[in-house]
Amino acid sequence: MILVLFAIAVAIPLVLWSIGKIPLSYNLRNLTLRWKTTVMTALAFTAVIALLTVMMAFVNGMKKMTEGTGQPGNVLILADGATDETFSNLNVGDLTEIENLPEVARQNGRPMASRETLLVVNQLTPDPAGGYKRRFLQLRGIEDPQLSARVHGLRLLSGGTWFSEAGVQEASAPESKSDEAAPLIQAVLGEGVAHELGRARSEEELAEAKNRDRLDVGDTFLLGERRWVVVGVIDSAGSTFNSEIWAKRSLAAAMFGKDTYTTLVLQTEGAATAKQFKKFLAEDYKKAAVNAQVETEYYKSLSETTAQFSYAIGFIAVVMSIGGIFGVMNTMFAAISQRMGDIGVLRLLGYARWQILVSFLLESMVIALVGGLLGCILGSLSNGWTANSIVGGQGGGKLVVLQLAVNADIIATGLFLTLLMGLLGGLLPALSAMRLKPLDALR
C-alpha cells in the first residue's frame, strides 16, 4: 500500500517534468540564486520528515518485537480472566492435567511444557543525577531451563550455559564483601536487559568489564538483597524475551512472595494443532477454566499500544506538515511575485498557462524533495538506537528494551509525505501564477 502511494508520489513530478516545456534548469537556477530562502524552506521539510522517520522507527521497533515473539505452534495458558501474565495465578493440579493432554508434544516421554512464573521486581540503581532510582525488571522463574528453552525455541549466545538444577553457585571468596558469602543466584539474561543493566556500571567497572556494551557471563548484579551472577545470555533475536531475566523459579518466587505459577506454555506439533488445541481448551475443556491462546496471538495482542502510538504519530505528522506546506507556500508566492516579469515573457512567447503551472509546481516539489530526502537520511541515523518502552496495556504491560528499526516502508512514507507537502504547498501559488495576465505581469 505504501509502495503504491510512493510510486504515485514519485510519478507525479516525473510526469510533470516530462510534459513541461519550460526547462527545469530555469527553476533550479532560481532556487540556487535565492539559496538562503530555498535552504530555509527545505530545512523545514527536513525537520518534519526526520522527526516522523524517528517516530515511525520507534513504533516499528515495538511492532517487530511483539510480532517476533512466540512460536506459532505453542499455546500459552494464563489463569481464567487474566489478561496479563503478572495478574495470573494458576493451580498446579490443573497444570498437570493439561500437560498430559494428547495434543501436547512429548520428548523422551515428558510433555514439552514450560511452567513459569513471571515477576516484575524493582531494582535500586545509582542515578547519574545523584542518589538512587528504581527501575522495574521482568524476572521469569523457570523450573527446567533446557526444557523451557526448547519450548520457546531460544538459544544462548556462545560462551554461556543455563542455570543449574539448584540455581545457585558459590561465590568466589575474593569477590564477596559480606561476611556471610551467600551463594550467587544464577541468572540468564536477555540481550536487551543485559544492556540495560550494563549501563549502570561505573567507569572503573566498565574499564575492567569483559563486554563494555552489556553484562556478560561472569558479571554480577544486585537484585532483592542478593547478588546474582550471569551464566548465559539469550540470543533472543528481537523478541520480548530479550528484556527478561531467567532464574530458578523456586528461588525467585520465594524471594518475591509469589508462590503460584503465572504461565504455562505448551508445545504442539504445529500451527494447525495449536489452533485446534486453543479452541478445545477455550470451549470444550471443562475440568478447569483457563485463558488459552496461541502464543503468537497473545504477543500480537500486546501491540495494542503500538496502535495508540501510531495514531499519535499520525496526528503529529499532519500538524507539522501544515508547517511545511505553509512555509513552501510563502516561499513560492514570493518567488512568483518577484518573477512576474518572467511569467509575462513566457506567456507572450507562447507558453501556455498550464505550462507555467507545471513549472512552478515542479519548483516547489524540488524544494520538498531535497528537504525531505535530507530528513529521511537524518531520521535513518536512529536505526539501531535502543529505547525503553512498555508494550501491552490494560494495567499491565511488558517492559521491553527495543531497537528502533528503519525500513523501506518508512522511507517511502517519508518521501511520499514530503512530495505531497510540496505539491499541496505549491499548488495555490502555481495556480495564481497561471492566472496572471501577461501584460499585467510585465508592467
Added chain:
Amino acid sequence: MKYLKLIFRNVGRNRLRSLLTVLVTVVLVFVVTLVWSVLWLLDQVTTEKSQNFSAMVTERWAIPSRLPFSYADPLSRGAAHKPGDIQPLDSMTWQFYGGTLDAKNFTRENIIFGIACEPEKLATMMDGLNDLPAEQESQLHEDIAQLKANRQGVNLGHNHLDATNKRIGERLKLTGIGNFKGLDLEFEIVGTFPAGRYDTLAAFNRDYYNNELDAYAARNNGRKHPLAERSLNLMVLKVPDRAAFTRLASQIESSPEFSNPAIKCETMASGISSMLESFRDLIWGMRWLLAPACLVTILLVIANAISISVRERRLELAVLKVLGFRPYQLLILVLGESLLLGSVAGLISAGLTYGIINWGLGGISFPIGFFDRFMIPTAALWWGPAIGGLASLLGSFLPAWSARGVKAANVFSKVA
C-alpha cells in the same frame, strides 16, 4: 512609539504572507504546548517537595505491591516504638480492586479499577483534592459524607460515569477480574470527583471490602481468597518536612515487624519517578526531539518570511536611510515586525489550545502509567507568546541585520 505604526503597516502590506506565517506558528505552538503540558505535569509530580508532602509505603521488591492488612495499624503510627520516635501527621490505606460490569464480555469501557479506603481520607490525603476552590470542596465533602453513610457506596470519577452511562443514585454490580476473581461487589453510586485528574478514580469503603474478603472464606469452607493474606497494596503517610520523612523512613524500614514481606518507604515523588522510568526514553524523545523539531520549524518559517519581506523592500529601506533613519532603527523595524507576528500568533495559539483542550476536550488523553489525562497549565498562556516571540527574534535576526546594512545609495538609479 513611532515604529508601531510603520510595523503594523508593513505586516498588513502582504496580508497573505503574514497570515500564512501566523498560521504555521499557531499550529506548531499548539503541538509544543501539548508536549510541554504533559512534561510539565510529569515534572511536577516527580519533583521532591519540601513541606507537607506524602510518603508511600509499598512492598520492597515486587510489583504489584501486596502487604498484609495487619501492617496498616503499625504503619499509621509510623512504626513508632521508642520514646522520641515520630508519627506521621495522617495516613491512608489503599486496597486495589478491579471488576467489570459484564463478566462475559469485558471491554475497556466496562472495567472499573478502584480503591478501598477510609472515605474521609479522600479529602485530606489526595494530591489535588486537598486544595480545591470553595464550591468544589464543599461538594466533595458532601460526596464523602454520603460514602461514609452508605457502606456500599462508591464515588466514581467522570470518565467512569460517562463510560458506563450511569448517574448518581444508580446501582452498580461488579464481577472481579484477574486477581480479584471470586470477589463480586455491589455498589450504589453516591458521589463523584471534580473533573480533571481523578476522572478515572473509583473509591469505596474499606470496611465493605474487608468484610467481603471474610465472607468469601465463609462461603468457601474456610478457604481464603488468594488476596486475603495480603490485601493492602500501599499506604500513604503525611509528613511535615524532609527531616521528619527521613526519620520516619528509617523507623519503618528498620522495624522487625515488617519483614515478610519487606517494605520500603519512599516519597510519592520518588515512587512516581520509578514508575516513569520505563517511559524514560519516550519522555526524552518528547522533550528533546519532538518539541525542538517544532521549534526549529517555527524559526525557519518565520525567518524565511521575514527575509523575503526584507528583500522585497530593500529600495524602501534605502529611502528611509536617505530620509535620515539610522541603521539601528531599521533593525528595530524589522525585528518589531517579526516579533509582532510571532508573539501574537503564539498568544492566539496558547489561548485556543488552553480553551479547546481544557474546556472542550477535558484534557489531553495520554495514557502513561496511571496518568490518564493531562490538563494544560495556566503557565502555557505565556509559553505561547514566549515561544513565538523568541523564535521570531532569533529567526529574523540575520535578515534584520542585513536590513540595517542597506546602502542609502541604492536609492539612485543605476547607470546603464
Added chain:
Amino acid sequence: MNLIAGLDTPSQGEIWVGDQLISTMTEGQLASWRTRNIGFIFQFYHLLPVLTAYENVELPLLLLPLSAAQRKQQVTTILELVGLADRMYHRPGQLSGGQQQRVGIARAIVTDPTAIMADEPTGDLDARAAEEILNLLCMLRESLHKTIIMVTHDPRAAQRTHRLLHLEKGLLVEQVNA
C-alpha cells in the same frame, strides 16, 4: 499593442494580422500563433535573469517541433546577426543595457516571425546604445523584410520609421515623415 498581439479581445469588430483572423481564436490557438508570428521587444528587455543569452533566445524555439541541433543552429545564427556571438553564455546581469536589448531583439526574431512589436525599445538606453539598436532594427527591416510596429517617445526613433501614427484625443492620426 495588446489587440494586435492577441492579448486583448476587441469589444467590437475584427482583427486581422496578415491573413489570419485573430480576434476569434481561442487562448491556446493565440499562444501558438504568437510564438510563430510575433516577436516582442521591451523597454526593460525582460530577459529571464537566470538564463544565459543563448538560453533566453532559445526559449521560444522550445515550443516548436525542432531538434536540439536545429535549435542550436538557429540560435547561434541569430546571435551572430545581432553581434553577440562572443557573449552567448553570459547572463543578463553580465551584459550592458544595449547588449541586453540586442538579446531581446534576437529572441524576438529567432522564430522568424512576420511582425515585431517594439515597446519603447530605446527608452532605457543612452544615445550611443540607442543608435546601435535603431540601426539593428532598420537592418531587420531592410535586409530581412520584417514589419516592425514600435511605440516610442523617442524622437530619434520616430524619425527612422516609414509610417508614423500618434494618438490624439482617442483618435489615431497619421503623420508623414519628413
